[in-house]
Amino acid sequence: MSxxxxxxxxxxxxxxxxxxxxxxxxxxAGTYIYLVLNQPADITGGPGSASALIALSGFLxxxxxxxIGVLPTLPVSTLVLIPVALVLNIVLGQFVGSxxxxxxxxAIGTVLIAVLAGPAAGAATGALSSxxxxxxxxxVLPFAAGAALIGFLAGVAARHGLFRRFYLAxxxxxxxxxxxxxVSAPVAAFVFGGTSGLAxxxxxxxxxxxxxxxLAAITKQALISDPMDKAIVFTLVAVLVYALPRRTRLQFPxxxxxxxxxxxxxxxxxxxxxxxxxxxxx
Amino acid sequence: MRLxxxxxxxxxxSTAVITTAAASWPxxxxxxxxxxxxxxxxxxxRRMLPVVAVILAPLVLSLLAMHGLFFxxxxxxxxxxxxxxxxxxxxxxxxxxxxxxxxxxxxxxLCSFTISVxxxxxxxxxxxxxxxxxxxxxxxxxxxPAISSRLGRIRQAQEARGLVIMPGIVGRAGAFRWQAVPLVLSLxxxxxxxxxxxxxxxxxxxxxxxxxxAVQDSPVQRWVRLVLVLAAVAAIxxxxxxxxxxxx
Numbered sequence: 001m002s003x004x005x006x007x008x009x010x011x012x013x014x015x016x017x018x019x020x021x022x023x024x025x026x027x028x029a030g031t032y033i034y035l036v037l038n039q040p041a042d043i044t045g046g047p048g049s050a051s052a053l054i055a056l057s058g059f060l061x062x063x064x065x066x067x068i069g070v071l072p073t074l075p076v077s078t079l080v081l082i083p084v085a086l087v088l089n090i091v092l093g094q095f096v097g098s099x100x101x102x103x104x105x106x107a108i109g110t111v112l113i114a115v116l117a118g119p120a121a122g123a124a125t126g127a128l129s130s131x132x133x134x135x136x137x138x139x140v141l142p143f144a145a146g147a148a149l150i151g152f153l154a155g156v157a158a159r160h161g162l163f164r165r166f167y168l169a170x171x172x173x174x175x176x177x178x179x180x181x182x183v184s185a186p187v188a189a190f191v192f193g194g195t196s197g198l199a200x201x202x203x204x205x206x207x208x209x210x211x212x213x214x215l216a217a218i219t220k221q222a223l224i225s226d227p228m229d230k231a232i233v234f235t236l237v238a239v240l241v242y243a244l245p246r247r248t249r250l251q252f253p254x255x256x257x258x259x260x261x262x263x264x265x266x267x268x269x270x271x272x273x274x275x276x277x278x279x280x281x282x
Numbered sequence: 283m284r285l286x287x288x289x290x291x292x293x294x295x296s297t298a299v300i301t302t303a304a305a306s307w308p309x310x311x312x313x314x315x316x317x318x319x320x321x322x323x324x325x326x327x328r329r330m331l332p333v334v335a336v337i338l339a340p341l342v343l344s345l346l347a348m349h350g351l352f353f354x355x356x357x358x359x360x361x362x363x364x365x366x367x368x369x370x371x372x373x374x375x376x377x378x379x380x381x382x383x384x385x386x387x388x389x390x391x392l393c394s395f396t397i398s399v400x401x402x403x404x405x406x407x408x409x410x411x412x413x414x415x416x417x418x419x420x421x422x423x424x425x426x427p428a429i430s431s432r433l434g435r436i437r438q439a440q441e442a443r444g445l446v447i448m449p450g451i452v453g454r455a456g457a458f459r460w461q462a463v464p465l466v467l468s469l470x471x472x473x474x475x476x477x478x479x480x481x482x483x484x485x486x487x488x489x490x491x492x493x494x495x496a497v498q499d500s501p502v503q504r505w506v507r508l509v510l511v512l513a514a515v516a517a518i519x520x521x522x523x524x525x526x527x528x529x530x
Contacts, residue, residue, distance in 0.1 A: 050521050050522055052302055053302060053518050053521055053522070056302070057518065067415070071414050071415060072414065075486075076486045077473075077474065080421075080473045080474075082418050083421035084469045084473050087426050087469075088469075090422075090426065091426075091429060091430060128418055132418065134390065135394040135423070136333065136394070137333075137337050138298075138337075138387045138390035138391060139387060141390075192345075192383065193345060193375065193376070193379035194348045194349065194379070195344060195348075197344065198340050198344050198347075200344075201343075201348050205347060205348045205351060208348065208352035208353070209351075209352040209365040211354045236458070240462060244470065245467075251474065
């Protein structure tokens with residue numbers, strides 16, 4: 001009597017996707033732990049290409065699994081925003097990336113999607129951004145896992161209301177930057193043997209001149225650059241999101257459901273709106 | 283005969299993996315020379331050169347400055363100024379890494395400059411890779427030039443309304459807001475319209491799809507792709523089996 005639904009995913013496919021997401025997260029975490037535990041033997045003895053390969057394959061497999069798990073579950077209204085986010089990442093990041101500022105600003109689009117559509121969409125956007133961007137700049141490909149992590153953390157911050165108060169957004173960005181920077185540091189160390197920008201390279205050199213190992217120096221550089229960078233990015237995204245008209249903001253179910261932004265409370269049909277209506281757009 | 287897009291992608295990917303795994307001077311330099319030769323032969327050298335320069339110049343300079351001057355593990359000192367020491371080991375490490383990375387970057391860029399994006403999208407959808415990934419890829423690659431020009435028009439419009447970019451961080455942030463808000467606003471609105479149009483055309487459905495565009499493929503190319511992927515996996519396995527073999 002009950003024919004299989006043509007539009008809704010069956011419970012088995014939903015379980016498979018959850019499994020893919022978990023495997024992807026495990027691959028990224030496992031790769032990071034392995035690299036940190038095994039690093040001292042490798043970096044100075046020879047070119048360290050075994051670690052480079054492990055970093056590349058582990059992080060990339062994790063990112064691809066996340067994309068395969070998340071992408072089919074996104075609604076079309078979120079999916080069409082992903083290319084827009086990617087273009088914003090590329091247009092703004094390409095400009096800042098190799099200049100004399102130790103920041104990247106290459107995650108504005110990713111964080112924007114995460115705030116509007118949630119952690120899963122943010123993670124998929126981060127990973128996709130690195131993969132698509134590598135068509136123009138192959139050096140960003142290894143950072144797919146770090147970008148996915150930033151997208152995920154931004155979504156989690158948005159869900160817990162850190163974008164409701166304007167001053168909390170940079171704090172959330174700072175914390176996300178610490179985690180993202182520490183996870184991305186082994187990629188910079190083992191795949192690139194340094195960083196790809198001049199200003200970030202100068203900071204690493206300063207730590208190296210004090211006798212740090214390469215991974216330690218790059219991790220310290222990441223702890224200087226990334227939290228500041230992500231604090232700036234989260235603030236810029238908060239500015240952008242609050243500048244959007246209320247109608248546009250409220251078209252995203254994630255924003256309505258978790259009351260991500262101040263003044264986006266839905267008036268309940270039982271009467272009496274929850275929260276003050278402070279949604280002026282001026 | 284034209285190469286199938288997945289064949290050139292597999293060739294570029296496995297060359298990059300094998301070069302990284304081998305970590306040998308002669309191979310890296312051969313790959314760099316081959317990629318340069320192929321780009322000239324394919325007529326894309328002129329377009330590729332600025333992109334390569336923008337990516338590789340900061341990378342190589344940063345590596346040389348970082349390891350050439352500061353390499354605490356180095357023992358053979360060539361010159362010393364205060365805390366900066368030029369060591370043979372540091373220069374060797376920097377040059378080796380630079381050659382390896384340049385080879386991988388050149389090969390992958392050559393692939394993306396010669397590949398036909400519509401063919402790649404058609405090939406990906408035909409292989410059962412989610413049509414959604416193909417949409418994201420194609421949409422980004424076609425949106426990018428359009429959005430860059432739209433950003434230019436927004437800047438002109440705001441300048442006509444009296445926007446002056448002040449020096450200093452506050453002035454720049456203000457200018458950023460005046461340009462980014464209209465851009466993001468129009469992009470989000472466009473995306474909403476596009477989403478409705480796509481949904482009306484059955485984009486969200488999961489049924490079988492047919493494509494207007496047929497990409498030529500041959501059994502030989504299928505075999506070549508399989509061999510390339512296996513070679514890359516074998517290279518990774520060999521390197522993990524003997525982590526320090528052939529390290530010069």
